[in-house]
Amino acid sequence: MCRWIAYSGSAITLEHYVTQPSHSLVVQSLRALESTVGLNGDGFGLGWYGAGHPEPGTYHEVRPAWSDGNLKSLCRHLSSHLFFAHVRAATGTPVTRTNCHPFTFGRWLFMHNGYLANWPRMRRAVETMIPDDIYNARGGTTDSEAMFLVLLAQGLADERAATDPVEATRKLLARLTEMAGEEPLLFTAALSDGQDLYAFRYGVNATANTLYYRASPSGVVVVSEPLDDDRATWIEVPSNAALIARAGQGVQLAPLLS
């Protein structure tokens, strides 16, 4: 079911959230607490924005996060004002780098926790929704990446369109909800263009996966589950809501589908 964190704020090294907290993302790869699956050992990934390039950097690895020596070193040395990190629990698709989150397209970065059941039966229909000019970006076989590419097609891929990402996500979720019918659709995801950070918590025919955030003047961190025992400082994002953290502004919440 995957666990992830997203950060936006003053530039910090990734270790602050990926490796150092008592219940860091690496600890969650071994023992997640608020998930039906405690183990997230099917690969992991990092995505981050830096100076000099509008496109994010990414690091994907099929080994578990807990045993990758490179991860610790990168998290100590990579500094970023906006980064994503994700540990994967595969739900049927292979453990390849191309199936590891976060996914990227131009300046966009996306990661996801959940599933669109029954994916083997839904796959073709969702992939058909990806427009031709984006289709070659399809590098793996996950539902997550396919949903990202369909999301991009709701106007985000066109830089001149200035499409609102929350509005685009609403359109995506409306279409997916219709396709899901009686089956569960779980969508807890993060999206960014390098400036603003968006996170979404949504579920139909099943309880939405957990999502929390902690905000301070220096930044906001959005997480699948709290990174430490100081529970009072973690605010739960309600189900069927979008979290919007625009650069230099505080956190806003907005409803998703009515």
Add this chain to the structure above:
Amino acid sequence: MCRWIAYSGSAITLEHYVTQPSHSLVVQSLRALESTVGLNGDGFGLGWYGAGHPEPGTYHEVRPAWSDGNLKSLCRHLSSHLFFAHVRAATGTPVTRTNCHPFTFGRWLFMHNGYLANWPRMRRAVETMIPDDIYNARGGTTDSEAMFLVLLAQGLADERAATDPVEATRKLLARLTEMAGEEPLLFTAALSDGQDLYAFRYGVNATANTLYYRASPSGVVVVSEPLDDDRATWIEVPSNAALIARAGQGVQLAPLLS
């Protein structure tokens, strides 16, 4: 551009062709001689039929064949009456296990050397030709795997249909040739159902990749390029031809497209 070998005959260990000859497939991974690309270091794979299971076993690895310690051990100990081995030179798609040959579907095994240019532009059209009931077998993003799945759809996936594999391949190549238009289509491939071995050499708008075989009463080995200097014993398969090695019979050649 890849290099491969296919064997059918008395059961032997894979080392006879994969690792032991002076110009073995592992040597070809470092220094292929009859290819525009001498280096085939972008992963490799084995496929073999054994007792007790109609479906072939496979082994895929993203490391180069020359540095994989497992490969040597497996080739010494795996014995088979019909096996494939393939070293890959990627032509644009990522080095993941799901992009490594040979590909499998039920009892079918397939591997390929060549390309369908311009793949990024052709990809969607070829994938659209894969029928719904086979589509979930699409695990990677190569042109090779997509062509295999379309080939299966020419009747091979239906076990009751008893479709002739050469006829199915003719249909596939006719369709692909039309799609390729003025661009090169290179298709040097091997196919088996665990009983019979088929190999194909075909090219349009470019010279077909090389293909040779050596036959003896104990078996036939089909190769991208000769495995040793005894050139007189290697027979070149003509371009636009199918090689048919039915179980317990000799080698036959048949034309492909007229």
Add this chain to the structure above:
Amino acid sequence: MCRWIAYSGSAITLEHYVTQPSHSLVVQSLRALESTVGLNGDGFGLGWYGAGHPEPGTYHEVRPAWSDGNLKSLCRHLSSHLFFAHVRAATGTPVTRTNCHPFTFGRWLFMHNGYLANWPRMRRAVETMIPDDIYNARGGTTDSEAMFLVLLAQGLADERAATDPVEATRKLLARLTEMAGEEPLLFTAALSDGQDLYAFRYGVNATANTLYYRASPSGVVVVSEPLDDDRATWIEVPSNAALIARAGQGVQLAPLLS
């Protein structure tokens, strides 16, 4: 702390014990029950004897057993009269193939569960006990491999010596026990020369790790923990004991150190 199985008897495919039982070794890689560590996700390995070669074949992989597609295929197709399989929970040394069990030297195969504490402090002293003519076989940095190489030096490496493996292991454990002093030494291991199978359960300054076997006329399987719920058929090997399963004979137990 690792989990493993060893089999000797009529030739069978590895899947019988590695992947098929309800509490198979692959299931144990996710959820071991009789270990202080439930997760054994730090690589795995296979070792097996076959026809035609006195030396065993091996397969080592740094990915967890549960997500390696090759493992399932190999276990279905590799058949052997004597094989080992091991899933690793690293205790401080890196996750590399050279640190994955089983280890091999000539016709010998060895795997281990336990540790020699404090390894970072003991390492040099143990490695010093490896004789010069064996030293280059040291490929990794685990205590397990080092103990194997010292064991070989108790006469096993010399094929003409016809040294009794149980006696050699007694000598090894006596030396290690002396070196361990007040610190724990846990040694639950399997050893074979391709003919006979030996397993050992030993612990000082700590409870020895569990070890069980199930014997039938067709063979014996020795395991870290039972592979299914039919507990009555699994016999616990007592602590401080050697299990001896000579080719074509039943199981014998013998005491280790007095």
Add this chain to the structure above:
Amino acid sequence: MCRWIAYSGSAITLEHYVTQPSHSLVVQSLRALESTVGLNGDGFGLGWYGAGHPEPGTYHEVRPAWSDGNLKSLCRHLSSHLFFAHVRAATGTPVTRTNCHPFTFGRWLFMHNGYLANWPRMRRAVETMIPDDIYNARGGTTDSEAMFLVLLAQGLADERAATDPVEATRKLLARLTEMAGEEPLLFTAALSDGQDLYAFRYGVNATANTLYYRASPSGVVVVSEPLDDDRATWIEVPSNAALIARAGQGVQLAPLLS
């Protein structure tokens, strides 16, 4: 035989030398020109110093540099005032991350091109020269790492000793030369403590491997072979010489052994 680059100067992204030049290190992994081995596909590594940590970051990977998607992303986004990059051609030891350069110990970073023949015969003697308090840093089995650990023991590991690295290297090479006897010793290496950069070109009983540098007011880059066709700007380091590039100063050369 390996290829490498080392840079010291104004902070730049690693892509300037690792991936962008016409004959970049990644190109050299496929086609090195001034080496007996053109292919350097047996893993690679990066090491770099950054703000906030005296210890360098490292990234090691067993895949070839040319097919690792992470490498390109990291080189675009990692910025450093002093970094190393290395592509490996193994000379007998396995392709594991622990055998990939650069090696690190505290604030020291080291990488090497060459060999100490006959390594299987010399190994134990060289490893015996590693002092007890450094011995646990031995993570792999290469001659390169062993030589680094012996080098550290010439005073560098003791931070209060303020040992001159060139003098320490002279001591190392004198000892190794004596041990090599009539056999070749090739040592072309880079060393840094995060402030100063040292490079060495040395060979006995064989021609020393090539070494070049290019200096400008903004920094110095030291390379196994030139990164572009502008040969006039690349200065060859003479054999049996040390290159010293102290932080904020120009390049000095000093003789090694007399």
